[in-house]
Amino acid sequence: xxxxxxxxxxxxxxxxxxxxxxxxxxxxxxxxxxxxxxxxxxxxxxxxxxxxxxxxxxxxxxxxxxxxxxxxxxxxxxxxxxxxxxxxxxxxxxxxxxxxxxxxxxxxxxxxxxxxxxxxxxxxxxxxxxxxxxxxxxxxxxxxxxxxxxxxxxxxxxxxxxxxxxxxxxxxxxxxxxxxxxxxxxxxxxxxxxxxxxxxxxxxxxxxxxxxxxxxxxxxxxxxxxxxxxxxxxxxxxxxxxxxxxxxxxxxxxxxxxxxxxxxxxxxxxxxxxxxxxxxxxxxxxxxxxxxxxxxxxxxxxxxxxxxxxxxxxxxxxxxxxxxxxxxxxxxxxxxxxxxxxxxxxxxxxxxxxxxxxxxxxxxxxxxxxxxxxxxxxxxxxxxxxxxxxxxxxxxxxxxxxxxxxxxxxxxxxxxxxxxxxxxxxxxxxxxxxxxxxxxxxxxxxxxxxxxxxxxxxxxxxxxxxxxxxxxxxxxxxxxxxxxxxxxxxxxxxxxxxxxxxxxxxxxxxxxxxxxxxxxxxxxxxxxxxxxxxxxxxxxxxxxxxxxxxxxxxxxxxxxxxxxxxxxxxxxxxxxxxxxxxxxxxxxxxxxxxxxxxxxxxxxxxxxxxxxxxxxxxxxxxxxxxxxxxxxxxxxxxxxxxxxxxxxxxxxxxxxxxxxxxxxxxxxxxxxxxxxxxxxxxxxxxxxxxxxxxxxxxxxxxxxxxxxxxxxxxxxxxxxxxxxxxxxxxxxxxxxxxxxxxxxxxxxxxxxxxxxxxxxxxxxxxxxxxxxxxxxxxxxxxxxxxxxxxxxxxxxxxxxxxxxxxxxxxxxxxxxxxxxxxxxxxxxxxxxxxxxxxxxxxxxxxxxxxxxxxxxxxxxxxxxxxxxxxxxxxxxxxxxxxxxxxxxxxxxxxxxxxxxxxxxxxxxx
Ligand SMILES: *[C@@H]1O[C@H](CO)[C@@H](O)[C@H](O)[C@H]1NC(C)=O
Ligand SMILES: *[C@@H]1O[C@H](CO)[C@@H](O)[C@H](O)[C@H]1NC(C)=O
Ligand SMILES: *[C@@H]1O[C@H](CO)[C@@H](O)[C@H](O)[C@H]1NC(C)=O
Ligand SMILES: *[C@@H]1O[C@H](CO)[C@@H](O)[C@H](O)[C@H]1NC(C)=O
Ligand SMILES: *[C@@H]1O[C@H](CO)[C@@H](O)[C@H](O)[C@H]1NC(C)=O
Ligand SMILES: *[C@@H]1O[C@H](CO)[C@@H](O)[C@H](O)[C@H]1NC(C)=O
Ligand SMILES: *[C@@H]1O[C@H](CO)[C@@H](O)[C@H](O)[C@H]1NC(C)=O
Ligand SMILES: *[C@@H]1O[C@H](CO)[C@@H](O)[C@H](O)[C@H]1NC(C)=O
Numbered sequence: 001x002x003x004x005x006x007x008x009x010x011x012x013x014x015x016x017x018x019x020x021x022x023x024x025x026x027x028x029x030x031x032x033x034x035x036x037x038x039x040x041x042x043x044x045x046x047x048x049x050x051x052x053x054x055x056x057x058x059x060x061x062x063x064x065x066x067x068x069x070x071x072x073x074x075x076x077x078x079x080x081x082x083x084x085x086x087x088x089x090x091x092x093x094x095x096x097x098x099x100x101x102x103x104x105x106x107x108x109x110x111x112x113x114x115x116x117x118x119x120x121x122x123x124x125x126x127x128x129x130x131x132x133x134x135x136x137x138x139x140x141x142x143x144x145x146x147x148x149x150x151x152x153x154x155x156x157x158x159x160x161x162x163x164x165x166x167x168x169x170x171x172x173x174x175x176x177x178x179x180x181x182x183x184x185x186x187x188x189x190x191x192x193x194x195x196x197x198x199x200x201x202x203x204x205x206x207x208x209x210x211x212x213x214x215x216x217x218x219x220x221x222x223x224x225x226x227x228x229x230x231x232x233x234x235x236x237x238x239x240x241x242x243x244x245x246x247x248x249x250x251x252x253x254x255x256x257x258x259x260x261x262x263x264x265x266x267x268x269x270x271x272x273x274x275x276x277x278x279x280x281x282x283x284x285x286x287x288x289x290x291x292x293x294x295x296x297x298x299x300x301x302x303x304x305x306x307x308x309x310x311x312x313x314x315x316x317x318x319x320x321x322x323x324x325x326x327x328x329x330x331x332x333x334x335x336x337x338x339x340x341x342x343x344x345x346x347x348x349x350x351x352x353x354x355x356x357x358x359x360x361x362x363x364x365x366x367x368x369x370x371x372x373x374x375x376x377x378x379x380x381x382x383x384x385x386x387x388x389x390x391x392x393x394x395x396x397x398x399x400x401x402x403x404x405x406x407x408x409x410x411x412x413x414x415x416x417x418x419x420x421x422x423x424x425x426x427x428x429x430x431x432x433x434x435x436x437x438x439x440x441x442x443x444x445x446x447x448x449x450x451x452x453x454x455x456x457x458x459x460x461x462x463x464x465x466x467x468x469x470x471x472x473x474x475x476x477x478x479x480x481x482x483x484x485x486x487x488x489x490x491x492x493x494x495x496x497x498x499x500x501x502x503x504x505x506x507x508x509x510x511x512x513x514x515x516x517x518x519x520x521x522x523x524x525x526x527x528x529x530x531x532x533x534x535x536x537x538x539x540x541x542x543x544x545x546x547x548x549x550x551x552x553x554x555x556x557x558x559x560x561x562x563x564x565x566x567x568x569x570x571x572x573x574x575x576x577x578x579x580x581x582x583x584x585x586x587x588x589x590x591x592x593x594x595x596x597x598x599x600x601x602x603x604x605x606x607x608x609x610x611x612x613x614x615x616x617x618x619x620x621x622x623x624x625x626x627x628x629x630x631x632x633x634x635x636x637x638x639x640x641x642x643x644x645x646x647x648x649x650x651x652x653x654x655x656x657x658x659x660x661x662x663x664x665x666x667x668x669x670x671x672x673x674x675x676x677x678x679x680x681x682x683x684x685x686x687x688x689x690x691x692x693x694x695x696x697x698x699x700x701x702x703x704x705x706x707x708x709x710x711x712x713x714x715x716x717x718x719x720x721x722x723x724x725x726x727x728x729x730x731x732x733x734x735x736x737x738x739x740x741x742x743x744x745x746x747x748x749x750x751x752x753x754x755x756x757x758x759x760x761x762x763x764x765x766x767x768x769x770x771x772x773x774x775x776x777x778x779x780x781x782x783x784x785x786x787x788x789x790x791x792x793x794x795x796x797x798x799x800x801x802x803x804x805x806x807x808x809x810x811x812x813x814x815x816x817x818x819x820x821x822x823x824x825x826x827x828x829x830x831x832x833x834x835x836x837x838x839x840x841x842x843x844x845x846x847x848x849x850x851x852x853x854x855x856x857x858x859x860x861x862x863x864x865x866x867x868x869x870x871x872x873x874x875x876x877x878x879x880x881x882x883x884x885x886x887x888x889x890x891x892x893x894x895x896x897x898x899x900x901x902x903x904x905x906x907x908x909x
Pocket of ligand 1: 036054057
């Protein structure tokens, strides 16, 4: 029937989970590990010691294996062993061979085994042992097994179901200091039980969880040197405790721990027996103690420390602490608590008055009905009062009266963390002239601090007001009364406008070294906020909203609020939405060690913003949008760095963005860069996307130099081409003109041979339309001189010849034939049909390349060929001239014309 078993199923599953989890969680070791002469062979299911360990090991851990006996033969190779742990096995006997083999052994741990009978000779050779742990076995002692352990200092025989504390019948163990008898089942301490320790110097005795019922008189006499006795969790009852105390009288007992003993009530007589002792420390925590009779502690006049933590005390009265005149430290943490069933505990006036030596009073996590004007009266030595996480209704509204009872205390530290304070009224701390540290974190303070609250705190060095729900406002006088302040924390406490004041609240704090303004959503503050804080070393501004203040677009320019803080060592600006750091933003911070600007929106950083940070050791820029890491920005701050944290940025893995950084990372051996291998990823280009920046191939950038040269060269050529093209386009004629002149000056006018010229009377016969005669006369004929003669139809007709013959004759006498081409010429039938025809005929007949065309107008090639049977392409380029539109080009035209005239007439092949 499966159903009845179901309720156990979850338990079984959980059990399995834990059993498996134990093995799965830590990757299973398969062999021993050896380090610094220590071999760890634990948890390997071994049945013997592995033979292949280094011979010179001094320590061997064989715990949690499957040994059934001390594996003496397999230990033979390791004779240098000083420490052997065979705990958590199934060993049933210790035998002589062990220390014969390991004669140097100093500590032996056999806890959690099944050792049963231990006889006189079993550990007879272990004379060098100083520590022996036989806890959690089934020891049955026969004879004097420990007699030979002359050097033993520590012996643990706890949890062995021992029926007596007696471990021998004759004095032995002269060196024993620490004996653990906890968790055994004897209930009586007989007079001679500790006789075997008569010659020892026992100091620490642990009898935890031993439920003593009877203590015979004189039972501690043999161990009167006892310093510390631990009786935790031993269920004894008040009566037996007072007997115990009587027996401790006359010992050197110094510290007594009585925790978790269900000691619900302390009576006047409980500790009577301790009167003559020098007890300095008493721990009574976790006893569920509800009542302490007046005078219970009157016997403990030498007590220095009393711990009453975790109890349920309902009422402290004037008599509770009577007689504790040496007490320096009293812990009442969670000792006064309010539960559903009980009322709020009460502290009577003058309850602490007997504690005139008390220096530290811990009231952490307590709940008390009220603080009166005399609650703390008489604590004339009190230096520290801790009421953190407590509930005292009168602390809600701190007035002059609330802490008045501390007027006589030279209090240094007042811890009011989390005490539900809502308001601090003027003079609330005026009696605490010696206070150096005031802790007001985790409260609900909601007010404008005007400065009066801190009146009288003449020695104050630290004020902590963090985590006050952002409801504290400041004004210019907030801290005028505390100029000695060194530490001020206001994290997560200020209203949004608290710092937006013309006069800075901090201006009087010239000794301030630590200022925490983090987590306040501050968006506005003035450039002068930190003026005068010449000693400020640590400034925390993370989790605010300062982005606008550092934008170059901010009206009036960026707010350079760090300009006065030259001593700064540590600056935190994380999570501020910053997308810009102004060039002057971090100027002058040459002492800065630690800069943290993580979790912002920084992308491209301006050159030299970090240039003053030459002492920087730690730089944190993780989680920004930084793509490039250029030397112009980072060379200075990274020159001396110990730690760089810059992961989770979208790095651009190209030569110009990242080459310098990767080279720096590869070469740095003084800077630690956590997570470098897996947290620094390329975002661009695609080829490197999501790969580690350390994969970036720096060699690929080495080939850049020739490419760069080529690039420069080719772009230069292109630019030059463009410039010359433009030059030619707009000034080509001028260039050509000067070129011609130069050529002509050096090489002479003409390529025609001298003889060629002599055959002709004229240099050129000019054919033009009648209407162009005046232009020709003015522009062409005027060029004529001895060297260059033109034949014009009208002037130079041969006398006595018909016009026709005269033309033919003149053409024959001319070296060149020059057409002045206009639309008119082409339309002139006479001219075209006859003169041109003949001229060309002549040209062809003489095989002369002697035609020059001068265009006064732009005439289409087609028309040209129609009327003159000529095409531009038929002539040499230099023989085709255009009359320039621009006046300044006329000389160039003339020059060209002269050249054309001087060209040879021989046909170019
Ligand atoms: C043990 O011997 C090894 C060589 O076998 C040597 O490297 C090691 O340093 C020695 N260790 C000690 C603690 O002497
Ligand atoms: C105890 O150890 C010392 C060295 O520390 C050694 O000289 C001495 O012989 C050892 N005693 C025995 C009995 O092995
Ligand atoms: C307590 O201490 C004083 C001084 O230190 C000393 O004289 C006295 O013997 C001690 N008492 C005991 C019981 O140890
Ligand atoms: C605190 O006490 C003062 C006067 O003692 C009073 O004016 C003020 O209202 C009180 N504040 C609160 C929050 O109760
Ligand atoms: C003040 O109390 C808090 C909370 O209990 C504690 O964490 C802090 O250490 C205490 N500070 C001092 C200076 O005692
Ligand atoms: C501060 O404490 C010293 C003793 O440590 C005392 O002399 C002085 O008067 C105290 N000052 C104030 C303002 O309470
Ligand atoms: C500071 O604030 C308080 C309360 O708002 C106000 O009374 C006081 O005049 C202010 N002081 C200055 C100097 O502004
Ligand atoms: C500031 O500190 C110096 C040196 O520690 C000290 O002499 C001076 O009195 C302090 N200033 C104030 C206003 O407390």
